[in-house]
Amino acid sequence: MDDQRIIERTTVMKDIKIAATNVNVFYGDTHAIKDVSVGIEDKAVTAFIGPSGCGKSTFLRCLNRMNDTIDIARIEGKIELDGEDIYDKRVDPVQLRAKVGMVFQKPNPFPKSIYDNVAYGPRIHGLSRNKAELDEIVEKSLRRGAIWNEVKDRLDQPGTGLSGGQQQRLCIARAVATEPEVLLMDEPCSALDPIATAQIEELIDDLKQRYSVVIVTHSMQQAARVSQKTAFFHLGDLVEYGETGHIFTNPEDSRTESYITGRIG
Amino acid sequence: MTDATITPVPSPPKTPLTEADPRTKKRNAAEKRFQYYGIAAIAVGLFFLIVLMVSIVRSGLPAFTQAVVSVDFTLTEEQYDEAEAQLFKTAAYQSYFNAVLREELRERGLDVDFDEAAIERILGKTGGTLREFFRANEDQLGQPVSFELSASSRVDGYFKGRVTREALQDSRFLQQSDLDLVDALADAGIVFSALNWNFITGADSGVDNPGGAGIGASVVGSFFMMLVVLFLSLPIGVAASIYLEEFAPQNKFTDLIEVNISNLAAVPSIVFGILGLAVFIQFMHLPQSAPLVGGLVLALMTLPTIIISTRASLKAVPPSIREAALGVGASKMQAVFHHVLPLAMPGILTGTIIGLAQALGETAPLLLIGMVGFVARGYPDGFVAGFTDPNSAMPAQIYTWAARADVSFYEKAWGGIIILLVFLLTMNAIAIILRRRFERRW
Amino acid sequence: MALIFNTVEFFNLYPASEFFTSLSWAPSFSGRGGSSELGLLPLLWGTLYISIVALIVAVPIGLFSAIYLSEYASSNVRSFAKPLLGILAGIPTIVYGLFALLTVGPLLVSVFGDGGWLGVSWQGGGRAVMTAGLVMGIMLIPFVSSLSDDIINAVPQSMRDGSYGLGATKSETIRQVVLPAALPGIAGAILLAASRAIGETMIVVLGAGAAARLSLNPFEAMTTVTAKIVSQLTGDSDFASPEALVAFALGMSLFVITLTLNVIALYIVRKYREQYD
Ligand SMILES: Nc1ncnc2c1ncn2[C@@H]1O[C@H](COP(=O)(O)OP(=O)(O)OP(=O)(O)O)[C@@H](O)[C@H]1O
Ligand SMILES: [Mg+2]
Numbered sequence: 001m002d003d004q005r006i007i008e009r010t011t012v013m014k015d016i017k018i019a020a021t022n023v024n025v026f027y028g029d030t031h032a033i034k035d036v037s038v039g040i041e042d043k044a045v046t047a048f049i050g051p052s053g054c055g056k057s058t059f060l061r062c063l064n065r066m067n068d069t070i071d072i073a074r075i076e077g078k079i080e081l082d083g084e085d086i087y088d089k090r091v092d093p094v095q096l097r098a099k100v101g102m103v104f105q106k107p108n109p110f111p112k113s114i115y116d117n118v119a120y121g122p123r124i125h126g127l128s129r130n131k132a133e134l135d136e137i138v139e140k141s142l143r144r145g146a147i148w149n150e151v152k153d154r155l156d157q158p159g160t161g162l163s164g165g166q167q168q169r170l171c172i173a174r175a176v177a178t179e180p181e182v183l184l185m186d187e188p189c190s191a192l193d194p195i196a197t198a199q200i201e202e203l204i205d206d207l208k209q210r211y212s213v214v215i216v217t218h219s220m221q222q223a224a225r226v227s228q229k230t231a232f233f234h235l236g237d238l239v240e241y242g243e244t245g246h247i248f249t250n251p252e253d254s255r256t257e258s259y260i261t262g263r264i265g
Numbered sequence: 266m267t268d269a270t271i272t273p274v275p276s277p278p279k280t281p282l283t284e285a286d287p288r289t290k291k292r293n294a295a296e297k298r299f300q301y302y303g304i305a306a307i308a309v310g311l312f313f314l315i316v317l318m319v320s321i322v323r324s325g326l327p328a329f330t331q332a333v334v335s336v337d338f339t340l341t342e343e344q345y346d347e348a349e350a351q352l353f354k355t356a357a358y359q360s361y362f363n364a365v366l367r368e369e370l371r372e373r374g375l376d377v378d379f380d381e382a383a384i385e386r387i388l389g390k391t392g393g394t395l396r397e398f399f400r401a402n403e404d405q406l407g408q409p410v411s412f413e414l415s416a417s418s419r420v421d422g423y424f425k426g427r428v429t430r431e432a433l434q435d436s437r438f439l440q441q442s443d444l445d446l447v448d449a450l451a452d453a454g455i456v457f458s459a460l461n462w463n464f465i466t467g468a469d470s471g472v473d474n475p476g477g478a479g480i481g482a483s484v485v486g487s488f489f490m491m492l493v494v495l496f497l498s499l500p501i502g503v504a505a506s507i508y509l510e511e512f513a514p515q516n517k518f519t520d521l522i523e524v525n526i527s528n529l530a531a532v533p534s535i536v537f538g539i540l541g542l543a544v545f546i547q548f549m550h551l552p553q554s555a556p557l558v559g560g561l562v563l564a565l566m567t568l569p570t571i572i573i574s575t576r577a578s579l580k581a582v583p584p585s586i587r588e589a590a591l592g593v594g595a596s597k598m599q600a601v602f603h604h605v606l607p608l609a610m611p612g613i614l615t616g617t618i619i620g621l622a623q624a625l626g627e628t629a630p631l632l633l634i635g636m637v638g639f640v641a642r643g644y645p646d647g648f649v650a651g652f653t654d655p656n657s658a659m660p661a662q663i664y665t666w667a668a669r670a671d672v673s674f675y676e677k678a679w680g681g682i683i684i685l686l687v688f689l690l691t692m693n694a695i696a697i698i699l700r701r702r703f704e705r706r707w
Numbered sequence: 708m709a710l711i712f713n714t715v716e717f718f719n720l721y722p723a724s725e726f727f728t729s730l731s732w733a734p735s736f737s738g739r740g741g742s743s744e745l746g747l748l749p750l751l752w753g754t755l756y757i758s759i760v761a762l763i764v765a766v767p768i769g770l771f772s773a774i775y776l777s778e779y780a781s782s783n784v785r786s787f788a789k790p791l792l793g794i795l796a797g798i799p800t801i802v803y804g805l806f807a808l809l810t811v812g813p814l815l816v817s818v819f820g821d822g823g824w825l826g827v828s829w830q831g832g833g834r835a836v837m838t839a840g841l842v843m844g845i846m847l848i849p850f851v852s853s854l855s856d857d858i859i860n861a862v863p864q865s866m867r868d869g870s871y872g873l874g875a876t877k878s879e880t881i882r883q884v885v886l887p888a889a890l891p892g893i894a895g896a897i898l899l900a901a902s903r904a905i906g907e908t909m910i911v912v913l914g915a916g917a918a919a920r921l922s923l924n925p926f927e928a929m930t931t932v933t934a935k936i937v938s939q940l941t942g943d944s945d946f947a948s949p950e951a952l953v954a955f956a957l958g959m960s961l962f963v964i965t966l967t968l969n970v971i972a973l974y975i976v977r978k979y980r981e982q983y984d
Contacts, residue, residue, distance in 0.1 A: 533906020626799025
């Protein structure tokens with residue numbers, strides 16, 4: 001109810017990690033994102049919610065230029081990471097993605113051993129000098145992915161042989177291993193049971209101490225549990241963005257309210 | 266539950282995003298290199314294609330022309346009677362011809378002399394041709410008749426650059442001095458290159474007459490074989506596909522058949538040839554070298570192609586059409602034959618044409634059933650009659666020429682390839698047009 | 708059936724152990740009598756050697772063009788280059804045979820032969836393992852390329868996304884994620900290509916030569932199973948002599964070898980497809 005207070009908290013307490021201004025995305029003729037501006041905080045979890053097809057994934061993929069891989073996608077507007085325009089011509093998306101990692105909705109382990117899956121990022125980015133260091137990175141990442149205890153005895157087995165929940169945690173460990181500054185997660189729990197979900201939520205909570213985390217979710221409860229800020233998308237518009245507690249208890253827009261209470265979506 | 270022990274990793278020195286760090290530069294260079302490999306691979310593939318095409322066209326086009334000598338020749342009745350009265354009749358004609366040729370040269374102010382032997386080396390024995398003509402057309406006596414006589418294959422080669430002055434060694438076939446005469450005749454416009462119709466319509470001519478070799482007879486042979494292939498493999502292939510796709514129960518047995526069909530498609534063609542030899546010729550005593558046998562073997566080979574494409578196009582017909590037909594009370598049979606099959610027809614035809622095109626170019630099995638080394642005599646009446654009379658086929662004819670010792674036949678082989686490729690191109694173009702025309706999206 | 712019958716008849720006339728183990732191939736010409744040596748091994752060696760040369764040419768070129776076409780090329784380039792490469796696949800093998808005999812053979816001799824550009828005299832005549840292998844490789848390029856293309860396209864996009872999301876470049880993604888994922892399928896494709904090469908006839912009949920040899924020199928003429936089938940059956944020997952019947956045994960061996968390769972290859976490819984369905 002007290003708008004002032006919220007804005008104060010954002011600006012005073014946290015830095016803006018990613019600032020998007022007037023972003024528009026088109027898939028051919030489809031206008032998927034309409035003039036969205038948002039500031040994503042460092043060392044905090046931001047949740048994107050909204051009905052299916054409203055453009056959450058699309059916007060998320062803009063943040064590390066994953067949309068570059070889609071031929072028909074066209075992006076307008078400005079997105080800055082630490083004050084640098086990531087769509088600058090000189091920016092190498094490869095270098096950007098090392099800083100802005102991504103975890104996908106469907107677990108997608110590589111057809112390699114568990115070890116090699118996690119070591120993939122560090123290897124291509126040259127984060128380790130020798131085998132011992134790499135071993136250390138792999139172990140630490142798997143621990144942070146909350147899966148170390150389950151796989152430590154079978155690191156040389158294929159990652160595709162794990163269960164769905166384990167695969168997803170492996171993918172999170174894999175993303176963490178490259179030491180990104182921002183971690184984008186597109187519905188990371190949609191394929192998981194409640195226990196695995198709880199583990200991942202705990203993990204996210206832990207990750208926010210060091211990273212800025214953005215998570216897309218269809219679960220209101222999850223958004224409420226893990227995030228500090230929430231953005232509600234509807235038909236390509238950013239309808240409302242603010243403190244999670246505020247959005248869930250006291251939404252300003254009627255569309256937000258009806259979505260949260262289950263009337264649309 | 267979090268068993269994370271967070272020890273801060275020394276993060277790499279921070280570089281602005283707009284500046285590539287050394288490692289990224291190296292990786293991007295590797296990326297570029299990798300991309301170049303891909304481009305290089307495609308370029309190499311296309312380069313081979315171009316080399317192949319250029320060598321076909323360059324070596325094959327000369328087969329369509331032939332150096333000819335054109336002379337207006339008048340034979341009076343007296344000369345005719347006189348020649349017929351002699352012992353060496355053709356020699357008499359030849360000397361008439363030579364006299365006319367001399368006269369012709371003198372008229373054009375060219376002062377070259379030649380002996381009879383030189384003319385014979387250049388033109389072969391002309392007397393026989395002349396005599397045959399006048400004996401058949403006695404009414405032409407006393408009138409000027411324009412003759413176009415093919416030059417010998419070496420002179421032809423000289424015209425096409427295959428035989429050069431420097432490389433030519435005097436022999437009983439051609440001598441250096443003859444080339445002077447040829448040059449003079451060419452200057453006078455008496456010898457020139459003309460379209461070689463005989464190559465397109467004629468028959469093979471035997472080992473020692475490359476000039477007269479034609480591919481026409483084997484085109485007819487190929488055509489007969491294609492008829493056999495079409496009338497055997499299309500009905501059988503379509504029937505088998507309809508059964509497999511629409512009626513057959515899904516069980517281990519049909520599964521096995523399915524696997525076998527795709528394996529059959531990959532059996533080397535030569536194995537089909539041996540099979541054909543053993544079954545059709547050795548066992549059933551069908552005649553060797555016959556288009557019927559060739560067609561049977563090729564039909565066996567085409568069957569899998571037709572079955573595979575027919576099944577694909579049957580599959581592409583959406584089930585809703587079948588259900589609609591069944592829903593208005595059609596029997597399963599009626600549904601398939603009245604509704605599904607017509608819709609699948611363009612796809613089936615396309616597959617059939619492509620299968621036929623493959624069969625048309627197939628050579629190896631034909632070698633085994635004796636469709637090589639065969640020289641059609643009495644063309645065009647002798648063998649066009651039927652499927653069981655010996656004949657050659659285009660690819661087999663090309664092989665026959667390529668395997669001969671006389672290099673002048675190579676040109677014919679390349680020329681034959683051009684004709685073969687024109688047929689294949691046409692068939693594929695028809696297939697593509699059919700597909701475009703009837704392409705349907707459900 | 709007839710094939711088996713004739714094969715059995717051959718083994719009645721000629722000991723099977725000799726056929727499979729003898730290191731020499733020296734048929735006596737029919738009618739003149741005398742004993743022939745009809746060993747499969749020298750022919751098999753020629754066949755394998757030529758096929759290996761062909762695969763060495765076709766696999767890298769085919770695979771790299773498939774990678775380029777499916778991962779890098781714009782749709783314009785694709786719709787232009789794919790059918791062009793496809794033409795190579797539609798050309799009948801007799802054309803390749805002639806190409807080997809009359810273009811590539813003399814060309815290789817002018818490079819590697821006596822008084823050639825390289826100043827070496829490795830190659831004596833146009834017909835050689837190299838000639839046939841090279842041309843067969845050209846023939847197989849589109850075959851390898853289109854099969855690999857299908858297989859690479861079957862690798863799910865999500866796997867590529869995973870790699871890009873970690874900041875991998877396209878080539879890193881292809882080499883370390885896409886190709887390992889596609890490996891079984893590509894192996895199957897290469898086996899299919901090998902079976903094609905082994906069964907190929909016209910190119911070797913015209914390009915490889917007629918001498919059965921157990922040699923390592925790729926510039927020497929060698930002969931293959933298929934070429935010998937043709938030469939044993941196109942003479943006018945009678946069907947009852949071992950010299951003619953051996954062709955049926957050769958054909959049977961060829962059939963068994965290619966069939967085995969195909970069955971294995973199709974099995975691998977099928978398994979691979981199911982994995983991503
Ligand atoms: N690759 C694409 N090509 C064309 N249109 C696309 C593509 N990806 C997404 N779209 C369109 O963009 C709009 C937004 O899609 P997006 O995937 O961002 O939705 P979302 O909010 O993530 O939905 P969900 O909750 O179901 O994942 C949709 O209308 C979709 O059809
Ligand atoms: Mg989504």
